[in-house]
Structures are given as C-alpha cells and as structure tokens.
Amino acid sequence: MARVFNFSAGPSMLPEPVLKKAAEEMLDWNGSGQSVMEMSHRSKQYESIIKKTEDLTREILGVSDDYHVLFLQGGGSLQFHMIPLNFMTKNKKADFVQTGAWTLKAVEEAAKLGKINIVGSSKDKKWSYLPPIVGSDPEADYFYICYNNTIEGTQYHTLPDVKVPLVADISSGILSEPLDINKFALVFAGAQKNLGPAGVNLTIVRKDFMDRIPAGLPAMLDFKVHADSGSLFNTPPCYSIYIVGLVLEWIKENGGTKALFARNAEKAKLLYDYLDQSKFFYSPVEKKDRSLMNVPFLTRVTEAEAAEAMNKKFVKEAEAVGLVNLAGHRSVGGMRASIYNAMPVEGVKKLVDFLKAFEKNNA
Ligand SMILES: Cc1ncc(COP(=O)(O)O)c(C=O)c1O
Missing domain, CATH: 3.90.1150.10 (Aspartate Aminotransferase, domain 1)
Structure with missing residues (x-):
C-alpha cells in the first residue's frame, strides 16, 4: 500500500527509515530474541536503549552535564502542572506570554498554584503574532513561553531577553532548527511531533534549578525522583523511548x-x-x-x-x-x-x- 503524506499536528509522520528499522527489529531486537515491547525495563538490553537515547539527545541538542535529560509520562499536559508545582516555589509567581491555546492551558494549571503575570498577549489579533513583552517581574520564579504554537502557527525565531529563568514548551518546535538549550532553565516536549510516538515527554532541566523543588511532593510529580532514578522510577514508556532513539539516530545520520x-x-x-x-x-x-x-x-x-x-x-x-x-x-x-x-x-x-x-x- 502506498504511504500518504500525513500533515497531522501530532501524532504525526515518522521518518520511513525509522519505521522500517523498527519493523526489522520487531521480533528480535539486536539478537536478544525479544521485541523491545517485551523487554524488562530493568534489563541490560533496555538500559542500553535508554542510555543511547539520552546520549543522542545530549549530542544532537547540545545538552551539557549541567542539565538532566528526563523521559516522563503524562504528555506535555502534565508538565503544565508539574513545572509550577516543582519550580514556582520561591515567590509563588511566574511571568507568562499568552500566545494561544497551549499557553492558555499552561496558565490555567499554573494559576492553581500561584500568581500568574501575563506579560504579553496576542489575543487581540487571534494569536497571529508574538506579542512584545511588557511589565515582566524581576521576582518571578520563572518566565514561560510556548516556543512554537502548534495551533496558531507562530514560532519564536529570537528568544525573549529575560532576567529570570526561562521555561519553554518546545513540543512542536524541538529539532526544527538549532536551539541553544543553555538559554533555558527547563524545556519540555511531548514526543509525538518531531521526536517519536505519543506516550513519552522529554524534559531537559538545569540541575541548579532543581534546588527549589519542595519536599513531600507526590513521587510521580517530583522531578528529583525521576532525575535520581534516571527516568526509571517506574516502568517508563519503553517502546516510545526506543523509537525516539531511532529518530535521533536518523537525525544524526542526516546532518x-x-x-x-x-x-x-x-x-x-x-x-x-x-x-x-x-x-x-x-x-x-x-x-x-x-x-x-x-x-x-x-x-x-x-x-x-x-x-x-x-x-x-x-x-x-x-x-x-x-x-x-x-x-x-x-x-x-x-x-x-x-x-x-x-x-x-x-x-x-x-x-x-x-x-x-x-x-x-x-x-
Ligand atoms: C505546543 C504543545 N504543548 C502541549 C501539548 C500537549 O501535549 P500532550 O497532548 O502530550 O499533553 C501540545 C499538543 O499538541 C502542543 O502542541
């Protein structure tokens, strides 16, 4: 059957060589006699898969040892709550730029946990541009943007110049162009666009930002728990992470x-x-x-x-x-x-x- 050109916003097209490789390895991954889908997440084989995926993420995105690379569940949507829960903890306030549906959702979740200061909004023109920043708070715990607005079709080609830690939802823009991760305290991306299948979310977080995580958070919502266990606190979305690794390999092979x-x-x-x-x-x-x-x-x-x-x-x-x-x-x-x-x-x-x-x- 002929494959179609799929213009879906996510889950979306995956590179054909990745799908072919996954098909070849479906019954027997690397001589193990098992599919990755069947493999224990505590096995040596799976350890090598998740390690390779993390190493390639670091290499391709230029992520230094100052950052944790985490593979989490709950999609981009859980990050909307986890980020303020872990990091909006010093002054309990954060700056947000309103650029469409996904920042509205992020604000809705963050507002349950602290004070949200809207420092720009493009609602006046149906989210058709990225607004200038006005009234940012030097005491905000962080400054939040959606780097690529999947629904409205805007993308930051220059990052806002901010004095507080920058946090970004890069779900639909990750790997679309070179991006200096060092400019951010935290970025996250649901995989189901440029990274792989649905089911896994990549979060890259600066280690020193983790100091402000309060004690006593529910384990699954605590970034420290996931960082300390190398994204293996519980059973991770094993197969999705494996496909992310194949996608990253394809990206490396293609320049x-x-x-x-x-x-x-x-x-x-x-x-x-x-x-x-x-x-x-x-x-x-x-x-x-x-x-x-x-x-x-x-x-x-x-x-x-x-x-x-x-x-x-x-x-x-x-x-x-x-x-x-x-x-x-x-x-x-x-x-x-x-x-x-x-x-x-x-x-x-x-x-x-x-x-x-x-x-x-x-x-
Ligand atoms: C920019 C952006 N952020 C967050 C999400 C929500 O991600 P999820 O569906 O994985 O929760 C999406 C989903 O399309 C998105 O495009």
Whole structure:
C-alpha cells in the first residue's frame, strides 16, 4: 500500500527509515530474541536503549552535564502542572506570554498554584503574532513561553531577553532548527511531533534549578525522583523511548539540526511563498513570527457557511490524492499543514501543486 503524506499536528509522520528499522527489529531486537515491547525495563538490553537515547539527545541538542535529560509520562499536559508545582516555589509567581491555546492551558494549571503575570498577549489579533513583552517581574520564579504554537502557527525565531529563568514548551518546535538549550532553565516536549510516538515527554532541566523543588511532593510529580532514578522510577514508556532513539539516530545520520533547519526552511518557503501570492488562500500569521512546522491557512471566502463548506471540500479532495489531515484545529477552523522534520520536500511540493489546482478550479 502506498504511504500518504500525513500533515497531522501530532501524532504525526515518522521518518520511513525509522519505521522500517523498527519493523526489522520487531521480533528480535539486536539478537536478544525479544521485541523491545517485551523487554524488562530493568534489563541490560533496555538500559542500553535508554542510555543511547539520552546520549543522542545530549549530542544532537547540545545538552551539557549541567542539565538532566528526563523521559516522563503524562504528555506535555502534565508538565503544565508539574513545572509550577516543582519550580514556582520561591515567590509563588511566574511571568507568562499568552500566545494561544497551549499557553492558555499552561496558565490555567499554573494559576492553581500561584500568581500568574501575563506579560504579553496576542489575543487581540487571534494569536497571529508574538506579542512584545511588557511589565515582566524581576521576582518571578520563572518566565514561560510556548516556543512554537502548534495551533496558531507562530514560532519564536529570537528568544525573549529575560532576567529570570526561562521555561519553554518546545513540543512542536524541538529539532526544527538549532536551539541553544543553555538559554533555558527547563524545556519540555511531548514526543509525538518531531521526536517519536505519543506516550513519552522529554524534559531537559538545569540541575541548579532543581534546588527549589519542595519536599513531600507526590513521587510521580517530583522531578528529583525521576532525575535520581534516571527516568526509571517506574516502568517508563519503553517502546516510545526506543523509537525516539531511532529518530535521533536518523537525525544524526542526516546532518543534525542544521541540515534539518535548511530542509525545513526550504519546505516552509515553498508553502508560504505560494500562500502569499495566492488570490484564493492566505496565511493569517505575521511573516516575522511564522512557524516552520505548523502552517495554518484560510480561503478568502468570506461568508461563514460557504467558507466552512469550501474547507471541507478542500480537505476531502486532498485526502483523495493522499494528502491527509489538513483540517485546521477545531478551535480555529480553516486548514493547517504540519510539516515536521519527517515530511519530505516532495510532500510539500505535492501539497503546493494541489493548492494551485484547487485555486484554479474553485476561485
Ligand atoms: C505546543 C504543545 N504543548 C502541549 C501539548 C500537549 O501535549 P500532550 O497532548 O502530550 O499533553 C501540545 C499538543 O499538541 C502542543 O502542541
């Protein structure tokens, strides 16, 4: 069966060589006579898998020994609560930039534990840009951003200059371009976009930031417990971590984040260039803040019902030619193409050709 080009925001496409390798190793990992799915997480074999995955994470993202690399469960969403629970503990307040759905959720969770200071919001223009920072608090326990806004399609290409520890949700932007981890006290990413399958979340946290973790937290919510046990406090999502390792190997073999960035920039340019000259489609996002990974777009049909019908027609016809999951997020409508690392240039070219033909037939 022919594989489709999958533009889903997550879980999303994985590199084909990774899937093939996983298939080859499905029944017998490295002569062990077992699948990784069946392996004890306390075995020597599995220890080598999780260690390799951590080592590759450090190598590819340039993570020094000053940081812990943790593989956790509960997705990005649990991090929304775990981070304030562990780190919003000195002055019980933090600065947040509001840039869309995922920061709204992060604020909602953090607000249960302390005082949230909103230092910028792009709500006034439907989250279509990254707002300037106003009124940051020098006594905030940390400053929180969402580095790439999966739903709204904005991405920080320059990080805000802040005086307090910087914390970022890098779920949908991780490995899309080189990123200096040393600028952050903590970053986290659900794996199901650029890293691997759902089920594991990567958190990278500076060791000195861990000093402020209060005693007596529930073990599973305590970063120190996970750091002290090398992400093996309880049974981890073993198979997902193994696939993350294969994805990282693929990234290394393909030139690391610099090479990925060049390819991602090429893919994004193809799509944005087309949208910017189209008389039928457009990107609602300010040029300077556009995401390399998630590209929302709309038609210029203005009447609400007709616009909705046109979006549905687009998604259906695209699916028929093997371009799938192009519907926009249910909260914003329109369309969205997620073009993560595993999406080949060929997939974006095919999408642009389809957009051109659709415009010709429907404008
Ligand atoms: C930027 C961002 N943060 C957090 C999440 C939530 O992640 P999870 O579904 O793993 O809880 C998502 C999910 O798509 C996301 O895109």
